[in-house]
Amino acid sequence: xxxxxxxxxxxxxxxxxxxxxxxxxxxxxxxxxxxxxxxxxxxxxxxxxxxxxxxxxxxxxxxxxxxxxxxxxxxxxxxxxxxxxxxxxxxxxxxxxxxxxxxxxxxxxxxxxxxxxxxxxxxxxxxxxxxxxxxxxxxxxxxxxxxxxxxxxxxxxxxxxxxxxxxxxxxxxxxxxxxxxxxxxxxxxxxxxxxxxxxxxxxxxxxxxxxxxxxxxxxxxxxxxxxxxxxxxxxxxxxxxxxxxxxxxxxxxxxxxxxxxxxxxxxxxxxxxxxxxxxxxxxxxxxxxxxxxxxxxxxxxxxxxxxxxxxxxxxxxxxxxxxxxxxxxxxxxxxxxxxxxxxxxxxxxxxxxxxxxxxxxxxxxxxxxxxxxxxxxxxxxxxxxxxxxxxxxxxxxxxxxxxxxxxxxxxxxxxxxxxxxxxxxxxxxxxxxxxxxxxxxxxxxxxxxxxxxxxxxxxxxxxx
Numbered sequence: 001x002x003x004x005x006x007x008x009x010x011x012x013x014x015x016x017x018x019x020x021x022x023x024x025x026x027x028x029x030x031x032x033x034x035x036x037x038x039x040x041x042x043x044x045x046x047x048x049x050x051x052x053x054x055x056x057x058x059x060x061x062x063x064x065x066x067x068x069x070x071x072x073x074x075x076x077x078x079x080x081x082x083x084x085x086x087x088x089x090x091x092x093x094x095x096x097x098x099x100x101x102x103x104x105x106x107x108x109x110x111x112x113x114x115x116x117x118x119x120x121x122x123x124x125x126x127x128x129x130x131x132x133x134x135x136x137x138x139x140x141x142x143x144x145x146x147x148x149x150x151x152x153x154x155x156x157x158x159x160x161x162x163x164x165x166x167x168x169x170x171x172x173x174x175x176x177x178x179x180x181x182x183x184x185x186x187x188x189x190x191x192x193x194x195x196x197x198x199x200x201x202x203x204x205x206x207x208x209x210x211x212x213x214x215x216x217x218x219x220x221x222x223x224x225x226x227x228x229x230x231x232x233x234x235x236x237x238x239x240x241x242x243x244x245x246x247x248x249x250x251x252x253x254x255x256x257x258x259x260x261x262x263x264x265x266x267x268x269x270x271x272x273x274x275x276x277x278x279x280x281x282x283x284x285x286x287x288x289x290x291x292x293x294x295x296x297x298x299x300x301x302x303x304x305x306x307x308x309x310x311x312x313x314x315x316x317x318x319x320x321x322x323x324x325x326x327x328x329x330x331x332x333x334x335x336x337x338x339x340x341x342x343x344x345x346x347x348x349x350x351x352x353x354x355x356x357x358x359x360x361x362x363x364x365x366x367x368x369x370x371x372x373x374x375x376x377x378x379x380x381x382x383x384x385x386x387x388x389x390x391x392x393x394x395x396x397x398x399x400x401x402x403x404x405x406x407x408x409x410x411x412x413x414x415x416x417x418x419x420x421x422x423x424x425x426x427x428x429x430x431x432x433x434x435x436x437x438x439x440x441x442x443x444x445x446x447x448x449x450x451x452x453x454x455x456x457x458x459x460x461x462x463x464x
Contacts, residue, residue, distance in 0.1 A: 009114035012048035292364035
């Protein structure tokens with residue numbers, strides 16, 4: 001199994017510093033299923049090419065798989081020759097510092113974009129997918145894709161795979177390229193040589209940080225990487241969507257503002273927060289949850305009012321939480337003492353969510369998969385059961401008033417759905433009846449006589 005990586009960056013031998021592998025040496029690394037060798041076929045100031053050669057020991061590969069399942073079931077198969085998850089494991093072991101973005105001798109090279117070319121002599125792709133799948137995975141990341149089909153012996157049984165030799169070229173950092181290859185090679189192969197568990201979700205999110213959430217094929221990538229383990233894939237996709245929360249808020253708000261130029265002060269996003277704060281004050285609520293708090297705009301509004309003695313923001317995105325923690329450290333002490341930040345999901349029971357006067361869930365619902373709504377309902381309305389729950393979500397009927405929004409398109413690419421006023425009311429009434437709440441629906445934002453307001457607010461009050 002072979003992969004080469006080359007650059008014409010000047011001087012090209014900077015590649016050796018980034019990879020922590022000296023061009024004048026041949027290095028060998030022992031792995032559970034064989035040996036990895038790193039060497040440089042060419043290393044000059046004009047062109048530097050490094051090769052990763054993986055020698056797979058079929059006996060070692062099968063030894064840890066007594067059940068004899070899948071790609072490990074035979075002592076001789078195509079795995080020793082085809083770029084697969086075995087190559088990803090080798091990349092992670094051999095180039096761990098480069099993938100982590102560590103270069104102690106030349107730290108400035110970590111963020112250096114340079115012309116890079118990776119060549120994989122043999123890649124297995126499901127026969128029906130072929131070159132189209134390779135392009136759909138790599139072209140959105142900026143790669144130029146070249147592929148040559150490898151003909152099989154026609155006398156042998158027809159394979160379910162097509163075999164390609166691929167060449168990928170792009171102007172990226174080495175870290176970016178290695179993480180792309182690490183994730184996408186097993187996706188092409190659609191198979192892995194080890195058990196898929198929860199730790200694979202964390203691995204995917206780490207390696208996909210900064211690019212996977214925006215990739216147009218993120219669902220396909222996630223499903224294939226996790227071998228169609230749907231519960232794991234759902235968890236990963238949920239976290240990917242949450243990780244883009246700050247960008248989602250900003251882009252959605254900008255789109256709404258551009259579509260309604262007469263509404264300048266305050267913005268639609270601010271109007272939602274004003275409506276939430278007014279509702280909370282009128283109810284006399286003091287202990288408040290902001291669930292899916294994102295970049296913390298509502299938290300700031302709540303901390304500005306001394307009525308709210310305890311303000312808790314919960315967010316799934318660790319990146320957003322890190323930003324919020326930094327901002328919290330700059331708050332005046334009387335505000336900082338009232339604020340707590342939690343890492344958590346809206347889909348799982350959490351004892352920390354119990355005992356609050358009210359919960360605000362602002363423009364979050366539409367980022368959940370419809371299939372996850374029952375878990376959301378049970379967690380928030382059933383288990384946590386605040387006295388007051390305020391839920392806002394876009395009104396799909398209003399979308400046609402946005403001149404820049406194509407017909408039948410949702411307000412943002414990360415919205416999983418958007419409800420009409422009737423659909424939201426039907427959902428809210430069912431939830432209220434199930435969990436012993438009274439509910440009223442209110443418009444948020446400027447109302448149109450035919451299409452309603454941009455957002456709709458569900459006010460759920462405990463009926464006990």
